[in-house]
Amino acid sequence: MPDYTTELAVMRQMMGSRDALVVFAERLALVNGIALTDPAALVARLRENKWLHGYCDPTLWPALAPFFGADFKVETTYDRKRVDDYAFGITRAVGAIAETGTIVLNDATTSRRLGALTPWVHIAVVERARIFSDLPEAVAGLGPDTNVIWVTGPSKTADVEGILIEGVHGPGVQIALVV
Amino acid sequence: MRFQQIDQFAAELKADTRAAVYDGSKKGHEKRTKLLFDEYADPDRLRRIAGEVKQHVVENLDTYLPQVEAKLKANGVIVHWAATAEAANQAVLGIMRARGATKMVKAKTMVSEETELAHFLEKHGMEALETDLGEFIVQIDGDHPSHIVKPIIHKNRREIATSFEENGLGAYNDDPQTITRRARHFLRHKYLEADVGLTGANFVSAESGRLVLVTNEGNSRFCLAATKCHIAMVGIEKIVPRDYDLALFLNLLARSGTAQELTVYTEYISGPKSPTQPDGPEEMHVIFVDNGRTEVLASDCRDILRCIRCGACLNVCPVYRQASGHAYRSVYPGPVGAVLSPLMMGDKFPQKADLPKASSLCGACHEVCPVNIPIPDLLLRLRNRAKEENVPSPGTPPMGAWALLASQPTAWRASLFGGKIINYLPTKLLPIPALRAWEAKRSLPAWRGGEFRKWLKTRKGRANVSPPAPSRAEAKKAD
Numbered sequence: 306m307p308d309y310t311t312e313l314a315v316m317r318q319m320m321g322s323r324d325a326l327v328v329f330a331e332r333l334a335l336v337n338g339i340a341l342t343d344p345a346a347l348v349a350r351l352r353e354n355k356w357l358h359g360y361c362d363p364t365l366w367p368a369l370a371p372f373f374g375a376d377f378k379v380e381t382t383y384d385r386k387r388v389d390d391y392a393f394g395i396t397r398a399v400g401a402i403a404e405t406g407t408i409v410l411n412d413a414t415t416s417r418r419l420g421a422l423t424p425w426v427h428i429a430v431v432e433r434a435r436i437f438s439d440l441p442e443a444v445a446g447l448g449p450d451t452n453v454i455w456v457t458g459p460s461k462t463a464d465v466e467g468i469l470i471e472g473v474h475g476p477g478v479q480i481a482l483v484v
Numbered sequence: 485m486r487f488q489q490i491d492q493f494a495a496e497l498k499a500d501t502r503a504a505v506y507d508g509s510k511k512g513h514e515k516r517t518k519l520l521f522d523e524y525a526d527p528d529r530l531r532r533i534a535g536e537v538k539q540h541v542v543e544n545l546d547t548y549l550p551q552v553e554a555k556l557k558a559n560g561v562i563v564h565w566a567a568t569a570e571a572a573n574q575a576v577l578g579i580m581r582a583r584g585a586t587k588m589v590k591a592k593t594m595v596s597e598e599t600e601l602a603h604f605l606e607k608h609g610m611e612a613l614e615t616d617l618g619e620f621i622v623q624i625d626g627d628h629p630s631h632i633v634k635p636i637i638h639k640n641r642r643e644i645a646t647s648f649e650e651n652g653l654g655a656y657n658d659d660p661q662t663i664t665r666r667a668r669h670f671l672r673h674k675y676l677e678a679d680v681g682l683t684g685a686n687f688v689s690a691e692s693g694r695l696v697l698v699t700n701e702g703n704s705r706f707c708l709a710a711t712k713c714h715i716a717m718v719g720i721e722k723i724v725p726r727d728y729d730l731a732l733f734l735n736l737l738a739r740s741g742t743a744q745e746l747t748v749y750t751e752y753i754s755g756p757k758s759p760t761q762p763d764g765p766e767e768m769h770v771i772f773v774d775n776g777r778t779e780v781l782a783s784d785c786r787d788i789l790r791c792i793r794c795g796a797c798l799n800v801c802p803v804y805r806q807a808s809g810h811a812y813r814s815v816y817p818g819p820v821g822a823v824l825s826p827l828m829m830g831d832k833f834p835q836k837a838d839l840p841k842a843s844s845l846c847g848a849c850h851e852v853c854p855v856n857i858p859i860p861d862l863l864l865r866l867r868n869r870a871k872e873e874n875v876p877s878p879g880t881p882p883m884g885a886w887a888l889l890a891s892q893p894t895a896w897r898a899s900l901f902g903g904k905i906i907n908y909l910p911t912k913l914l915p916i917p918a919l920r921a922w923e924a925k926r927s928l929p930a931w932r933g934g935e936f937r938k939w940l941k942t943r944k945g946r947a948n949v950s951p952p953a954p955s956r957a958e959a960k961k962a963d
Contacts, residue, residue: 306536306537306540306725307533307536307537307540309533309732311728311731311732313529313530313533313732314530314731314732314735316523316524316745317523317524317525319523336748383762385676385710388672388673388676389672405745405746407746407750412757412758412760412761412764413758413760413761415761416762417761417762417763418705418708418709418757418761418762418763418764419709419710419763422702422705422706422709423672423706423709439731440731440734440735440746441728441731443731444727444728444730444731445727445728447694447727447752450758451559451753451754451755451756451757451758452708452751452752452753452754452755452757452758452761452764453751453752454705454749454750454751454752455746455749455750455751456748456749457745457746457747457748457749457750458748459748460700460701460702460748460749461700461701461748462617462618462664462700462701463634463742464616464617464618464621464634464635464636465617465636465641465644465660465663465664466504466508466640466641466660467507467508467511467512467634467637468660470660470661470664472664472665472668473617473664473667473668473700473701473702473703474615474668474671474672474675474701474702474703474705474706475701475702475705475706475748475749476702
């Protein structure tokens, strides 16, 4: 069994002494994701695109509700029979990875797997202090949860003639709201 | 003249298909190289170490497999062992019947291609729907994937639009975005109706029992968010020793497979869903599948079991680019398939003994392999096996006369001397038109037979030359 350090698996010149949030936002943008820090900016973006009906984790809604206007319809219970009704889904992320622009979800933190997957727009609420620098650090921090998922940008495919199309089975728009 | 099967297939390939495969694989290869060399000072070191880790696993499967089984059981997972493809399929069917399940949604897994699971389940009255866009298209077309990572690299958008139309997925429209949206709309309701979600696993950590699954489309996540029962079919060689090793392998897999830094979805599954989570499987099964792998392990080609199914060797291979995946008549095409497929045939090895010969041994596959598999060496070993088993080889030039001369020193020396006659032949009067045409534009070099032997004699006693490199056979002994 070869002995090696996981530094080997860290991209060079990525983090340096830079702030993890800056790197995270930059890397997320490279995979066509969006990092925001202001809930008002999030609401403006949703309104602008007419994404007015969505699902929100009930534990997040009290803090977010004041930013949303009466033109929005937000449900805090998810009904799988109306999968196409939700234009957006807001759920908590347990963390993020700066190096790759990844958000980390797990069963304990994410209120509904489906709520984070089926809407066209997924908004993951990430705590700023929970951004890992790189993959080895994030692997070491997987924790005891039986289901952890790293999400790096919107769902995509290049199966048809190698042409990139976003929004295959999962979200076509991936937003991280860093708080 | 008859050719071996793979050559014949390549010769008859449609120009469209060849162009699609050539472009797709070339693009993939170029992006991969750029990414790796931009981001790592010494990317070769990564793949050498990854190769050593995986080789270690392959050689210690007997200790790792029981370790994984114990870990999975402790995590609440039901573990099954399947020696054959049939046993694996029966295990899946058994699980479905026990639950009264009739509908399965499937993520992409190569091992279920090996066992032809979807066909098997359909024959037994179950619905088994492929959800990866490429695999879905392959399924509705009754076709086979032609690439490990890009299953429909051989199809163009017009063919896809036509089959969507024929299958009631909307009027003809060949815009890739429309095609994707239609599949999204159709499949999301299928996930929600399904009883069982089937996936593979890219890695299984022996330390934690975590199954690691990488996808881009989100289909495997949908399978595991919508259904109540998760079945994972996993080849026994998929193990990595520790969670610690995962970062290294994930970095290499995404870059080698699709030239991404990380795939969109990387899932770590170590058991059924958490009790507080409303969505996801309450029951989880892992079926470890052998299907010929222990036979590969027992052979002198066991290095191929390191393979992490990235497809980089397909993309770079000049033969794959010209012949396309279907030429290999196997689940695994390209260089990895040329090694793995004949080995997995067991006694029927001769049926695919042509694959190892369809290679120029250029070594590009070895150079790009994220786990550093010496594919050209393995191809040579398989060629040797074919020779030892006297497998007929159509299309090989008749070498009998040459072999007779080359194996008898006296005859060989005589022929070298006698060959001088060529210098005096009136080549313009050659009786064979093709040779005459060749000679009309070129001049035949003067016969130099025997020169090497003369030179060798005169260099006796010169000791200050470096020794020749060890032969493959010697190098193998040294290992």
